[in-house]
Amino acid sequence: MATTEHSTHQPAALSLYLLTFGMLMFLTLLTIFAGFQNFGMWSTPIALGIAAVKAALVVVIFMHGYSSSPLTWIIILASMFFLTIMLGLMLSDYMSRGWAM
């Protein structure tokens, strides 16, 4: 978007991008490592947790979330809320399937 009132689109230093890239690669390796461990019921939450951290890095740094206007943050948070609706209502089916009627 072309507005500049709220945002200061100073391109971040190259080193920051490289560092982020390194972090993402590290977290990917961590996911693979975790995939071979047996955490029981925690396996899925751990895998999703790592994925969430990676997604946050992408949004905040690669997609310039850190220097964006409040309006952009409203959009970011609204889309996360939207995802919660999708997953939440879907889980309402999966989690209550076993309940006796």
Add this chain to the structure above:
Amino acid sequence: MATVGLESKTFEKFADVVGHDDDLNYLNHDHSVLSWLFTLDHKRIGLLYLVTITLMFLLGGALAGAIRLELLTPKGDFLTADTYNKAFTAHGIIMLFFFLIPSIPAVLGNFLVPLMIGAKDVAFPRLNLFSYYLYFAGSVIALTALLLGGVDTGWTFYTPFSSTYSNSYVIVMAVGLFVVGFSSILTGLNFIITVHRMRCPGLTWFRLPLFIWGIYATSVVQLLGTPVIAVTLGLLGVERTLGVGIFDPRLGGDPILFQHLFWFYSHPAVYIMILPSLGVTSEVIATFSRKNVFGYHIIAFSSIAIAVFGFIVWAHHMFTTGISPYAAMVFSLLTFSVAIPSGIKVFSWLATMYGGSISFGTPMIYAFGFLGLFTIGGMTGLFLSTLGTDIHLHDTYFIVAHFHYIMVGGAIMGYMAAIHYWWPKMTGRLYSEFWGKLSAGITFIGFNFTFFPQFILGYLGMPRRYYEYPDEFQVLNVFSTAGATILAVGYLMPLVYMPYSFFFGEKANSNPYGGSTLEWTNTTSPPSPHNFEKTPVVTEEPYHYHAKEAAVVSH
């Protein structure tokens, strides 16, 4: 008051007619083919869509004809079972994804959004052209899938049939839908930003025409929902090609998950189809009743409410699949709530007409058709939201009748109203009111003959998607096929008199129906390449007929 259009020029005295006949306009300022294919003008892009989706509509219609012909007799004598499956699949996919979803947003949204908000173009003209070519590419891929041999899964692509058992061209078709989905996403994005950032001075949110509110709500749904179907079809492709277990229980997947993801998009998608028509109806009823729209704010908000509620009702398509009964109860309740904003709109339109000075131009006749048929479609939706009755009606012809009342009786009637209402603006010509009204009447009659018997058939237990049926269902099926023939005549007529009027029709002035929104009051018919001579400044609400007409009378 007299009728509008050809017969009378009653409305001219209300309109501040702008421009002269032989001004340079967006149609005639450059005639070369390349100037059309590479145009960045939102109005020309709208016309490109118009031509393309009309071709898709003809193809989808021909397939519908084949389906109805097969169902004329109880035995399968016209198509084989396999061809029949492919015919209804192709019919559904083409009509939904390649005709109805782009219909009003891509054709009239493109043409009108900048005109109605006093802008020179959409926010991203190049992206707009790119969206058109994505749509075009998606269509070519889908048609390739059909030519290779077609798809037999139904437009719903339910797993595990689509992921494991079907031998047809599922992946090619999924790629086509993926591509066309991005066209839809980018168009929605473009309109959202256009409405936010390009309104002319004085055009506050509550001075926006209700068509813009409808398109805005539609765009939000397109932007949020379509990525989900793209990802879902992607997962389907991954499972089919690489055998990764997502939906197939043998591989640890869950076939119901596909239905959740599919309907999470596809229920909102039905609102992508209807919301623009709701916007059109508000415009047409205001103009042809010469009254301020009753409950402007609540109509605007109900469009947003429909867009939001639309996302939390999807599992009503899955009541019989073995989902948790508790979840089913919640979704049933939520589905009932979506009827509220639709009801609000219908009552507001009636109140708008009440005491108005109604004239029966062709667009208004189509809008009347819309009102009645949309209401029947919506009300039968409530039968289906009720858990008990849905067990009986699910996957019968009752469903087919329900969604055709909404999508053909509602959405396409609205599209026809829109095309007829804005045709003089788009082309600078008037079509024949006589033929217009006749086609509206024939469509209405043909439609009801085709689809009303299907409610009864479904109630009596005839399942959908079979090419044979027991003898006792034949009478009603003959009715339906006969009705489809009448309906086809109703649809084919505009294909003759509209192009005819484009070349030979009487010239339209800038505001033949006396509309009060910017595209009527501040641009020529057809508009100049840059829409407005000078940027309009808005000082009042969109539908201020009372004030205007009082001024005319006192002159």
